[in-house]
Amino acid sequence: MKFCIVGWCGHTQYIVDGLKKLPDFELAGVASGEEGRSGQYILDRCKARGIPGEPKLYDNWITMLDEVKPEVISADGPYHLHGLECLEAAKRGIHVFSEKPISLKLDELEAIGKACAETGAKIVSMVGIRYDAAFWTAHKLVREGRIGKIKVVHTQKSYKLGTRPEFYKSRELYGGTIPWVGSHAIDWILWFTGSEFESVTAFHDSNDNFGYGSMEIAGECLFRLKNGVIATASIDYLRPSTAPTHGDDRIRCAGTKGVIEVMGGKVHLITADGDEYIEPVNPPQSLFEDFIGGLRGLNPLPATTEETIALTKACLLARESADKHATEYFK
Amino acid sequence: MKFCIVGWCGHTQYIVDGLKKLPDFELAGVASGEEGRSGQYILDRCKARGIPGEPKLYDNWITMLDEVKPEVISADGPYHLHGLECLEAAKRGIHVFSEKPISLKLDELEAIGKACAETGAKIVSMVGIRYDAAFWTAHKLVREGRIGKIKVVHTQKSYKLGTRPEFYKSRELYGGTIPWVGSHAIDWILWFTGSEFESVTAFHDSNDNFGYGSMEIAGECLFRLKNGVIATASIDYLRPSTAPTHGDDRIRCAGTKGVIEVMGGKVHLITADGDEYIEPVNPPQSLFEDFIGGLRGLNPLPATTEETIALTKACLLARESADKHATEYFK
Numbered sequence: 336m337k338f339c340i341v342g343w344c345g346h347t348q349y350i351v352d353g354l355k356k357l358p359d360f361e362l363a364g365v366a367s368g369e370e371g372r373s374g375q376y377i378l379d380r381c382k383a384r385g386i387p388g389e390p391k392l393y394d395n396w397i398t399m400l401d402e403v404k405p406e407v408i409s410a411d412g413p414y415h416l417h418g419l420e421c422l423e424a425a426k427r428g429i430h431v432f433s434e435k436p437i438s439l440k441l442d443e444l445e446a447i448g449k450a451c452a453e454t455g456a457k458i459v460s461m462v463g464i465r466y467d468a469a470f471w472t473a474h475k476l477v478r479e480g481r482i483g484k485i486k487v488v489h490t491q492k493s494y495k496l497g498t499r500p501e502f503y504k505s506r507e508l509y510g511g512t513i514p515w516v517g518s519h520a521i522d523w524i525l526w527f528t529g530s531e532f533e534s535v536t537a538f539h540d541s542n543d544n545f546g547y548g549s550m551e552i553a554g555e556c557l558f559r560l561k562n563g564v565i566a567t568a569s570i571d572y573l574r575p576s577t578a579p580t581h582g583d584d585r586i587r588c589a590g591t592k593g594v595i596e597v598m599g600g601k602v603h604l605i606t607a608d609g610d611e612y613i614e615p616v617n618p619p620q621s622l623f624e625d626f627i628g629g630l631r632g633l634n635p636l637p638a639t640t641e642e643t644i645a646l647t648k649a650c651l652l653a654r655e656s657a658d659k660h661a662t663e664y665f666k
Numbered sequence: 667m668k669f670c671i672v673g674w675c676g677h678t679q680y681i682v683d684g685l686k687k688l689p690d691f692e693l694a695g696v697a698s699g700e701e702g703r704s705g706q707y708i709l710d711r712c713k714a715r716g717i718p719g720e721p722k723l724y725d726n727w728i729t730m731l732d733e734v735k736p737e738v739i740s741a742d743g744p745y746h747l748h749g750l751e752c753l754e755a756a757k758r759g760i761h762v763f764s765e766k767p768i769s770l771k772l773d774e775l776e777a778i779g780k781a782c783a784e785t786g787a788k789i790v791s792m793v794g795i796r797y798d799a800a801f802w803t804a805h806k807l808v809r810e811g812r813i814g815k816i817k818v819v820h821t822q823k824s825y826k827l828g829t830r831p832e833f834y835k836s837r838e839l840y841g842g843t844i845p846w847v848g849s850h851a852i853d854w855i856l857w858f859t860g861s862e863f864e865s866v867t868a869f870h871d872s873n874d875n876f877g878y879g880s881m882e883i884a885g886e887c888l889f890r891l892k893n894g895v896i897a898t899a900s901i902d903y904l905r906p907s908t909a910p911t912h913g914d915d916r917i918r919c920a921g922t923k924g925v926i927e928v929m930g931g932k933v934h935l936i937t938a939d940g941d942e943y944i945e946p947v948n949p950p951q952s953l954f955e956d957f958i959g960g961l962r963g964l965n966p967l968p969a970t971t972e973e974t975i976a977l978t979k980a981c982l983l984a985r986e987s988a989d990k991h992a993t994e995y996f997k
Contacts, residue, residue: 465757662992
């Protein structure tokens, strides 16, 4: 199975770590996603991480797709290029493991969905935290019916701001805090409820953002799902640097038979049977292994391409709602 | 200072406990708020709690207001009569310590506000949990600037359903879960941010409500405040009976200098100075003492009448938004 890397601005370390576990995989080519930037830094990083093989370095990533004809690529930015990378791969029937979110524009996202439907290309993105042991375990308990039918969900992504690259100051290059930080929180809503979205109302705020241009420092989203679940997502960069972890990731689902919550890496379950903390259990495989296994038919894909598209659309409509101060509806 | 009790369907125990601490107070009359129900049960309860004096029992509470001419009454339902009780008292310049919410109808609320403005009657309601040590302490820290400028707030009210009276099944008599359970969560938003509301978008759901008629089992509200703060409130009756406390009351405020949170009666503060739990400190006086002290000019009122009206309006507009699936704006 031939594999290529396009850019390494984000998640690619997960992939190269995964590659080492899949010896029948060949890293055949690497290229920067950026015009005028050599992909040599990617080759260097692969070498430093002990990835076997002699991948070819390409100046132009589209040429690489056409010459190498990989089965799978990693699309890893810069952020504003995820969409183009996914689109060009999808048109060629190449599967994509993409950094989040897969596109920053609704029309481009639609084109990606259409290309995937035509060629059968699969795209997975934004579902990394599903593989965190606490989230994985809580989701399993919900699927087993432990809290009955979910009625309301609240999710939270709170990050330390730290020092971010210059491009975070630009909406065009960065895409916005709801899609970037919030995509996980929105993914958990989709994943835990197992429903499609009906509407979203959101606000975000780029005031008091410590000099980061148009970057939103915080936001809140309110979703209604087609199965009637009501869900909120709280998103911010306001976690102080002294906090013990980079992110404060949370979900709380209240259902007809109980309440489950992930907070601080712990899983708290209250049902008629009692009030308990459940030991988090890791998923059997990593996200990347599940993705490759899914392509090979060995296990279900971590998320279907339709889910990936729907999730990205939810992120972009939430951003649009916040920009316009108006509710957006999913068709 | 003459005092009367109108109905005892809810919070009146706080008042009678307060009365014992105010020896210059005279409980002059009691009456049921309900037509055809004697107020004898109120007299009996006062006696059982050792309230001094010989209050007169009235068949008709409006006659009582006119004959006794009390300075203050407790308006305590049934729920759908709070509004009438507040209105008739306000028209007569009688101050009201009201069970939440002060009215279930926007037009009635407007009339109450008008009457208060004309006669100078003061109404306090729905602010009881401000006097919980953890909430009181967190609010004090926010006012001292410990978390800088608040950007986002999330609040939660989760109650055990237990067994509720028959009238909870009726919207007309019960008023709805957003005003009844949610009023506290909405009050905290108002109190912590110190801002007026700009808009609210909300959903609530009376499906899967364990046979409670039109009673909503859960809801979520999204507020934008005039000072730019974005806030959500999660409201439900889904707390399992095995949980250690009746309610799971929470607030989380993320600001430019830190994050503060009340959960499980604890106050968690993270700022540049560190990550710590702050020992909750009780307020100097009870809510009822503060209300009476406020009327006597000894301390600020727990909330101004304008705040009480604005808060009730927020509850009713949130309910209206949820009924209509449309954003409501505050004028």
